[in-house]
Amino acid sequence: MGERIAFKEMAAFRPVTPGYALMPFRFARLPGRQEVLLTNEVGEFAFVADADLRALVAGTLDRGAPAYDELASRHFLAEGNPGAVTRMLAAKYRTRKSALRGGPALHLFVTSLRCDHSCAYCQVSRQSPDKSRYDMSPATARAAVDRMFEVASPALTVEFQGGEPLLAFDRIRQVTDLVLERNQAEKRDVSFVVTSTLHQLDAGMLAFFRQHGFKLSTSLDGPAWLHDANRPTPGRDGHARTLAGIALAREWLGDAQVAALTTLTRRSLDHPEAIVDHYVENSFRSVFLRPLSPYGFAVRAERRIGYGTADFLAFYRRAFAHILRLNREGTRIDEAYAAILLTHILSPFPTGYVDLRSPAGAGLGVLVYNYDGSVYASDEGRMLAEMGDTTFRLGSVHQPWQELAGSDAMATILGAGVAEALPGCADCAFLPYCGADPVHALATQGDPVGHRPTSAHCAKHTGIFQMLFDYLADGDPGTMRTFLSWVTHQDRDSLAGGAC
Amino acid sequence: MLPLHTHGIVAAPVPALLKVLGIAEALSGAYPPGKVAVDLRDGPEVDATALGAAGFAGIVTDGPVERHAVPVHVHSLRDGAVVAPGDVVRVRPGTGMVSNLFRRGANANTLFATERCNSRCLMCSQPPRDDNDGWRVREMLELVPLLDRDLPWLGMSGGEPTLLGDGLREVIGAVATHLPSTGLHILTNGRTFADPGALRWAAPGVGRTVWAVPLYSDVSWRHDHVVQAEGGFDQAVQGIYNLAEAGHRVEIRMVLHALTVPRLKPFAEFVWRNMPFVDHVALMGLEPMGYAKVNRDQLWLDPLDYASDLVDAAFHLHDRGIRTSIYNVPLCVLPRAAWPLAQQSISDWKNTFAPACGGCDVRGRCCGFFASAGEGWRSRGIKPVNGGHHGG
Ligand code: SF4
Numbered sequence: 001m002g003e004r005i006a007f008k009e010m011a012a013f014r015p016v017t018p019g020y021a022l023m024p025f026r027f028a029r030l031p032g033r034q035e036v037l038l039t040n041e042v043g044e045f046a047f048v049a050d051a052d053l054r055a056l057v058a059g060t061l062d063r064g065a066p067a068y069d070e071l072a073s074r075h076f077l078a079e080g081n082p083g084a085v086t087r088m089l090a091a092k093y094r095t096r097k098s099a100l101r102g103g104p105a106l107h108l109f110v111t112s113l114r115c116d117h118s119c120a121y122c123q124v125s126r127q128s129p130d131k132s133r134y135d136m137s138p139a140t141a142r143a144a145v146d147r148m149f150e151v152a153s154p155a156l157t158v159e160f161q162g163g164e165p166l167l168a169f170d171r172i173r174q175v176t177d178l179v180l181e182r183n184q185a186e187k188r189d190v191s192f193v194v195t196s197t198l199h200q201l202d203a204g205m206l207a208f209f210r211q212h213g214f215k216l217s218t219s220l221d222g223p224a225w226l227h228d229a230n231r232p233t234p235g236r237d238g239h240a241r242t243l244a245g246i247a248l249a250r251e252w253l254g255d256a257q258v259a260a261l262t263t264l265t266r267r268s269l270d271h272p273e274a275i276v277d278h279y280v281e282n283s284f285r286s287v288f289l290r291p292l293s294p295y296g297f298a299v300r301a302e303r304r305i306g307y308g309t310a311d312f313l314a315f316y317r318r319a320f321a322h323i324l325r326l327n328r329e330g331t332r333i334d335e336a337y338a339a340i341l342l343t344h345i346l347s348p349f350p351t352g353y354v355d356l357r358s359p360a361g362a363g364l365g366v367l368v369y370n371y372d373g374s375v376y377a378s379d380e381g382r383m384l385a386e387m388g389d390t391t392f393r394l395g396s397v398h399q400p401w402q403e404l405a406g407s408d409a410m411a412t413i414l415g416a417g418v419a420e421a422l423p424g425c426a427d428c429a430f431l432p433y434c435g436a437d438p439v440h441a442l443a444t445q446g447d448p449v450g451h452r453p454t455s456a457h458c459a460k461h462t463g464i465f466q467m468l469f470d471y472l473a474d475g476d477p478g479t480m481r482t483f484l485s486w487v488t489h490q491d492r493d494s495l496a497g498g499a500c
Numbered sequence: 501m502l503p504l505h506t507h508g509i510v511a512a513p514v515p516a517l518l519k520v521l522g523i524a525e526a527l528s529g530a531y532p533p534g535k536v537a538v539d540l541r542d543g544p545e546v547d548a549t550a551l552g553a554a555g556f557a558g559i560v561t562d563g564p565v566e567r568h569a570v571p572v573h574v575h576s577l578r579d580g581a582v583v584a585p586g587d588v589v590r591v592r593p594g595t596g597m598v599s600n601l602f603r604r605g606a607n608a609n610t611l612f613a614t615e616r617c618n619s620r621c622l623m624c625s626q627p628p629r630d631d632n633d634g635w636r637v638r639e640m641l642e643l644v645p646l647l648d649r650d651l652p653w654l655g656m657s658g659g660e661p662t663l664l665g666d667g668l669r670e671v672i673g674a675v676a677t678h679l680p681s682t683g684l685h686i687l688t689n690g691r692t693f694a695d696p697g698a699l700r701w702a703a704p705g706v707g708r709t710v711w712a713v714p715l716y717s718d719v720s721w722r723h724d725h726v727v728q729a730e731g732g733f734d735q736a737v738q739g740i741y742n743l744a745e746a747g748h749r750v751e752i753r754m755v756l757h758a759l760t761v762p763r764l765k766p767f768a769e770f771v772w773r774n775m776p777f778v779d780h781v782a783l784m785g786l787e788p789m790g791y792a793k794v795n796r797d798q799l800w801l802d803p804l805d806y807a808s809d810l811v812d813a814a815f816h817l818h819d820r821g822i823r824t825s826i827y828n829v830p831l832c833v834l835p836r837a838a839w840p841l842a843q844q845s846i847s848d849w850k851n852t853f854a855p856a857c858g859g860c861d862v863r864g865r866c867c868g869f870f871a872s873a874g875e876g877w878r879s880r881g882i883k884p885v886n887g888g889h890h891g892g
């Protein structure tokens with residue numbers, strides 16, 4: 001046995017005079033709830049009694065109070081030497097913002113603008129047989145691939161978009177070959193995605209996609225009556241052909257390689273359960289409920305198909321409750337957007353999602369190479385340009401990335417794309433999970449900074465965050481288990497614990 | 501339980517550290533003959549004179565032999581099983597003491613780095629001493645080249661190994677040189693690594709070492725109280741980050757007792773939020789030795805009363821992809837769902853079972869108890885597990 005020593009009480013390891021330093025945090029009161037939501041700069045959260053919040057900021061929170069340990073644990077306060085707490089906060093901050101490190105990882109190639117659909121909300125596509133006018137030229141494709149490899153990101157996702165990119169499959173093949181050729185020396189972690197109606201899929205394309213591990217992403221708005229009303233095709237069989245395309249793609253590539261997302265029109269809003277059920281019936285494990293975007297034809301068709309954020313949120317809450325019910329009953333299905341937001345809330349990690357980040361994903365997480373050789377900061381920036389506003393055009397594929405990164409467009413994004421510095425967002429408790437969208441702000445409010453109280457982007461996110469935190473505050477074990485299964489990408493039943 | 505020491509007749513000029521090998525392995529040349537004692541017990545007849553000529557350092561025999569030409573002759577061991585081929589032993593001519601430093605095939609082999617420590621944990625099972633034990637570095641440097649080269653893992657404990665400073669670097673370097681495929685598992689309180697300069701002592705271990713750092717709370721003062729060191733938490737956290745940033749693997753170790761269990765669940769969330777990069781989290785029952793006995797009143801908590809918190813915390817980490825294990829908690833107090841996380845961990849020579857365990861179906865998978873544990877350290881929940889109906 002070692003030396004005899006006099007062990008000290010716990011009090012000996014705390015400052016003689018009670019006291020603590022406050023670490024950066026924000027708070028929000030949720031409608032209809034007593035407790036106050038606190039979130040810190042790195043996305044940890046706590047619910048505390050109003051009196052505890054007041055004591056906390058007054059510097060008088062009792063060190064014996066249960067809330068004291070909770071808030072210290074999550075780094076809302078630091079007792080004594082704050083060195084380690086600061087270090088941990090810094091590490092968490094760096095992790096959260098780590099997507100910035102390598103620059104844009106998502107590269108959209110708009111290989112053709114041609115399309116055979118005439119969707120009511122479509123922003124940009126053209127029904128034209130004129131290949132030379134609306135397809136990306138080989139020289140443009142080559143320059144675009146060069147630009148992509150100038151970016152430092154170790155992981156690169158090449159996404160083909162249109163129009164209907166399969167109408168110009170030879171471009172997809174050309175770009176893929178160019179990328180793979182360059183990558184022999186570059187050795188990046190490259191993956192490929194095609195966003196398509198899947199109507200033109202044939203065995204030759206599928207063999208190519210399988211060979212190169214492509215993922216396919218398609219649009220499925222719901223049951224046939226809804227889908228076909230939203231997405232008219234000359235044969236009026238769009239829905240049937242999409243399902244046939246999905247089946248074919250799954251057969252060749254595997255279920256996990258095929259994803260679908262919705263676009264919600266006013267007609268959709270009355271049928272949340274039917275839309276979700278349609279996804280379940282078709283063996284999808286994820287449904288992405290996307291409101292209309294305020295671009296292109298969508299703006300022109302606003303009166304016929306549009307709706308307000310409140311209507312969307314009412315729809316979303318209903319759909320969400322339905323999804324939770326299905327999960328509890330043993331069906332594995334997530335809402336893709338909520339899964340992204342919950343990952344921001346419940347994990348220390350960022351997601352690959354580029355449309356909700358601070359600094360904004362536009363230009364920093366994604367680059368768009370348009371068929372005509374223009375480079376845009378985001379797909380929305382490209383659509384805005386189709387409407388005549390080229391604010392987010394960085395330049396041409398023939399300019400080096402350095403020059404594109406130094407463009408006025410990027411300066412605009414950097415000036416208005418850091419949510420931490422935007423009026424409204426700067427004080428918002430949801431900020432750590434939310435993001436800045438200067439493109440949306442310019443499109444809808446005429447100014448990239450935007451005005452939060454009247455912003456649809458903000459109203460939508462405030463509504464969704466309030467709903468999610470309401471569920472988190474309730475803490476129903478079944479719901480928490482479902483959330484955790486979404487965040488960790490595991491089967492609900494394979495989770496042993498399940499609390500969040 | 502095999503003892504670590506025995507006595508016999510040791511004929512040798514000076515104390516020696518020797519690798520004991522059967523004749524075939526000795527002749528294979530894997531180890532320098534000058535460090536090898538050939539075990540001639542139950543072997544074929546061998547001319548011991550020839551072994552001397554071949555340069556072997558010694559022989560181990562059942563009894564005296566007429567002629568041999570080796571410097572060291574060990575025989576007439578009181579407990580012959582203490583020494584077996586593959587082992588490394590220290591033999592002392594004066595006292596005739598033979599100590600086993602490495603046992604081939606044991607479930608854990610550990611280098612004991614030092615008795616010194618800069619903390620004084622309330623439950624320390626091996627209370628530190630401030631002796632000058634610099635000789636231990638020399639012994640480890642002599643021992644490492646004699647260890648089995650196919651050893652998957654080698655442990656190091658103390659005391660606090662980082663207090664060896666450059667000596668630690670030398671020992672890790674020796675492991676890297678002589679045992680290139682062996683992983684090192686080093687118990688450290690991590691505090692030394694709060695100074696990035698100390699990382700140079702760990703440098704030769706990058707890629708082969710897991711640093712097992714205890715963290716006893718999510719808030720500084722509770723941890724500092726347990727380790728009886730002001731600033732201990734801050735230093736451990738800084739150390740963990742410094743190690744991880746230098747490319748080392750880190751394991752977090754939590755000991756379960758009355759001062760740590762109350763914050764076990766927030767602790768799990770704390771690890772997930774702040775150090776999701778860790779290799780492994782070990783949640784361990786209290787070992788009733790050393791200071792733990794002195795501080796029993798402050799520390800003792802029946803595992804039955806913490807099992808549910810423990811399982812919640814373990815699954816909180818496990819579900820989030822952090823490898824998590826439970827050690828030193830008998831299976832019968834754990835719900836069956838948690839059994840896959842429970843390790844049969846207590847070293848061969850330390851574990852024992854209660855009378856009740858006699859009729860238990862899962863005894864073969866259970867950690868049992870520390871041999872040192874008296875009745876007062878046993879959960880009231882101990883009851884044999886039979887059939888498929890148990891579960892918490
Ligand atoms: S957009 Fe709205 S919800 Fe999002 S951070 Fe800004 S103020 Fe908060």
Ligand code: SF4
Pocket residue numbers: 830831832833853854856857860861862863866867868882883884885
């Ligand atoms: S009865 Fe004994 S062997 Fe069986 S689980 Fe309990 S402690 Fe282990």
